[in-house]
Amino acid sequence: MNLWRRLRRGEKRICVLALVLTLMGVFLMTVRVLGMRFSGILLLGIAALLLLNLVLRHMAAEGRRFWKVCRRIFCVGLTVLTVGLCAIEVFVVTQGRRDDTAQPAQAVIVLGAGVNGRTPSLSLQTRLDAALAYLEEYPDIPAVLTGGQGYGEEITEAACMYDYLTARGIDGARLLLEERASNTAENFTFSRHLLEEQGVHPATDTVAVVTNDFHVARARLIAQKKGYEATIGVGAPIPWLHLEVNYYLREAFAVVKSVLFD
Numbered sequence: 001m002n003l004w005r006r007l008r009r010g011e012k013r014i015c016v017l018a019l020v021l022t023l024m025g026v027f028l029m030t031v032r033v034l035g036m037r038f039s040g041i042l043l044l045g046i047a048a049l050l051l052l053n054l055v056l057r058h059m060a061a062e063g064r065r066f067w068k069v070c071r072r073i074f075c076v077g078l079t080v081l082t083v084g085l086c087a088i089e090v091f092v093v094t095q096g097r098r099d100d101t102a103q104p105a106q107a108v109i110v111l112g113a114g115v116n117g118r119t120p121s122l123s124l125q126t127r128l129d130a131a132l133a134y135l136e137e138y139p140d141i142p143a144v145l146t147g148g149q150g151y152g153e154e155i156t157e158a159a160c161m162y163d164y165l166t167a168r169g170i171d172g173a174r175l176l177l178e179e180r181a182s183n184t185a186e187n188f189t190f191s192r193h194l195l196e197e198q199g200v201h202p203a204t205d206t207v208a209v210v211t212n213d214f215h216v217a218r219a220r221l222i223a224q225k226k227g228y229e230a231t232i233g234v235g236a237p238i239p240w241l242h243l244e245v246n247y248y249l250r251e252a253f254a255v256v257k258s259v260l261f262d
Contacts, residue, residue, distance in 0.1 A: 022043070025043030028040030036243070038250040053074065057071060085253070091255075092251045095216050096217060097213065101234055103232045104138055105141060105205075106206055107200040108208045109188070110128070110161055111211040112145070112158060114152075115150075118155055124160070132168055132170065141174075144191040145157075145161040146158055146190065147187070148182050159177065159179065176191075178194055184222050185226065202223075206232060209223060212236050213237045213238075214235075218258050
């Protein structure tokens with residue numbers, strides 16, 4: 001209580017804000033049905049940074065050179081990190097919002113997502129609807145449906161996509177199933193062989209990549225690293241705004257991870 005009284009009004013507001021962010025973060029992480037776990041983690045991180053800055057400011061105010069240097073390093077690092085993430089976020093949003101569906105391609109890759117038993121998840125269904133529209137617009141090109149079988153999935157993601165598209169009039173002979181991949185990098189690696197068997201060469205031919213809009217930028221970056229020199233993104237939006245925001249925020253961090261490790 002004595003410590004609270006010693007804080008200035010602005011510092012008290014920072015503490016209250018950090019507390020509110022912490023409670024919101026715990027709530028979003030706990031209520032999984034909202035699908036906003038990453039947003040919860042992000043709020044907890046922001047709260048921690050606010051409190052850390054407050055502590056460093058108090059330590060530096062005591063006049064010790066070491067803590068002054070630490071706070072300067074903290075502020076510079078935080079500024080660089082924020083500017084960098086904002087720049088990446090602009091790139092992710094710009095790529096995701098582009099409409100390239102008018103551009104023809106020599107083949108299509110539909111990236112897998114979760115399957116609930118045998119039914120496509122919301123994320124996968126939106127991808128499939130976008131793929132359906134693109135395949136109907138360009139009826140003479142093949143499509144690779146890529147995705148293995150994960151936890152809680154009775155069939156592979158590729159098989160689920162095949163069933164969905166053929167039930168809606170797409171000729172099954174056009175659809176090539178890649179049923180081993182467990183991540184985006186493997187999606188492109190394993191799909192390449194199937195495309196080459198169809199006479200499509202990713203190093204020279206244009207390949208349309210169907211995925212969710214927030215995932216387009218990272219998917220194309222990974223595709224380029226795997227030898228796909230000419231790709232166009234066909235982005236499918238999630239109909240729920242809060243999920244779109246959550247996924248777009250997450251992608252900025254995921255892009256960094258993909259650039260370094262994928």
